[in-house]
Amino acid sequence: MDERELITRVLGGDAAAERALYDAHVDRVYRLAYRMTGEDAVAQDCTQETFVRAFERLKEFRGDAALSTWLHAIATSVVLNTLRKVKRFHRREAPLEAAAGTGHEPARADPDLKQRLHEAIDGLPEKYRMVFVMHDVEGYTHEEIGRTLGVQVGTSKAQLFRARAKLREALAAFAGKAAI
Amino acid sequence: MTEENELDERVRRLAAEYNAPRDVPREAMWARIVEQRQGRQKREGGRVAGWQRPLWRWGLAAAAVLVVGIVIGRATVPEHGAIPPGPAVTPVAVTPTSGTAFRLVAAEHLDRVETFLAVFQAEAQRGAVDSTAPGAARDLLTDTRLLADSPAGRDPKLKSVLDDVELVLAQIAEYRAGTTGKEDLRFIEQGIHQRGVMLKLSAMTPSTIMGQTAQGAM
Numbered sequence: 001m002d003e004r005e006l007i008t009r010v011l012g013g014d015a016a017a018e019r020a021l022y023d024a025h026v027d028r029v030y031r032l033a034y035r036m037t038g039e040d041a042v043a044q045d046c047t048q049e050t051f052v053r054a055f056e057r058l059k060e061f062r063g064d065a066a067l068s069t070w071l072h073a074i075a076t077s078v079v080l081n082t083l084r085k086v087k088r089f090h091r092r093e094a095p096l097e098a099a100a101g102t103g104h105e106p107a108r109a110d111p112d113l114k115q116r117l118h119e120a121i122d123g124l125p126e127k128y129r130m131v132f133v134m135h136d137v138e139g140y141t142h143e144e145i146g147r148t149l150g151v152q153v154g155t156s157k158a159q160l161f162r163a164r165a166k167l168r169e170a171l172a173a174f175a176g177k178a179a180i
Numbered sequence: 181m182t183e184e185n186e187l188d189e190r191v192r193r194l195a196a197e198y199n200a201p202r203d204v205p206r207e208a209m210w211a212r213i214v215e216q217r218q219g220r221q222k223r224e225g226g227r228v229a230g231w232q233r234p235l236w237r238w239g240l241a242a243a244a245v246l247v248v249g250i251v252i253g254r255a256t257v258p259e260h261g262a263i264p265p266g267p268a269v270t271p272v273a274v275t276p277t278s279g280t281a282f283r284l285v286a287a288e289h290l291d292r293v294e295t296f297l298a299v300f301q302a303e304a305q306r307g308a309v310d311s312t313a314p315g316a317a318r319d320l321l322t323d324t325r326l327l328a329d330s331p332a333g334r335d336p337k338l339k340s341v342l343d344d345v346e347l348v349l350a351q352i353a354e355y356r357a358g359t360t361g362k363e364d365l366r367f368i369e370q371g372i373h374q375r376g377v378m379l380k381l382s383a384m385t386p387s388t389i390m391g392q393t394a395q396g397a398m
Contacts, residue, residue, distance in 0.1 A: 034201040
């Protein structure tokens, strides 16, 4: 069944088509939500809300972009809103400087690099973090990211460049250490 | 490979482990999605019935009250008293009764507006305003304006509340979720709060409104 037919059937109230649509996209939506929130319960909430909204608004889907792009646009909006609401419960508020340390600390072993990297990613501004996670972690293209976040491809590339630069800065103390 | 490139490569490899997802709990999430959608649909059904009752029903209600008023009026006329000829009595009897009917309609309308605004405020606080809210506000706005121009609008207190409600409903009717949506919601919230709309609506109980009629008639 192609996407257009699936959408038509969902709009016609076909429960099996609804489930098929969900099955086709839920993994990627949940993965992105989990990568961004780091908590299973919050990722589940975001995923649920994404699909509830998608089913409610499916009649507004014009088909200008792929359904997966449209769904991911909803998902990223839900995730970013959720993160804003629950950020006090997360350690994401720790400023990047804190994660980066002073920059004069002695280099540590690679397990520390991993921890420091994850803290540094946590410390990125949310939009940079979203682009970094989508591109470097989940493998989305800049075109997909641009359409999903509603930004130009150039903006996505620029944000990824800045995100990587901040991470490099935060991890400068590890440069030149043996590869793991 | 330079030290920087080497670090980039290690970062890329380690980033793959960043918040690495577990198995996707498909069935559990699907069950909750189904449950949540059914819950929303039920609430939607209730909301439509409550807010969007068409105006012709008001007309029927007004007509019913008018008939009841006339019947009561006739029943309470003293039998021994001199009954003035029909044409002379009719305008005096009908005018206050019509006002009463419109006030009753206004009371019912303000009750619906209060429910709508309470739900809207709760949704706005959660940042999840229902997409049907602007449409419902437009319907309520139309009825508010009709009532403000009706005999009910001659009462200064009632007119003042209808004016406040009109302003707030007009804002909600124009609300569009999007880039400025959050700012608009804050504006609407401010409007409701500054005008004390919810307090005024709470005070406008049917008995208060009908009591004003009695006082006005005296």
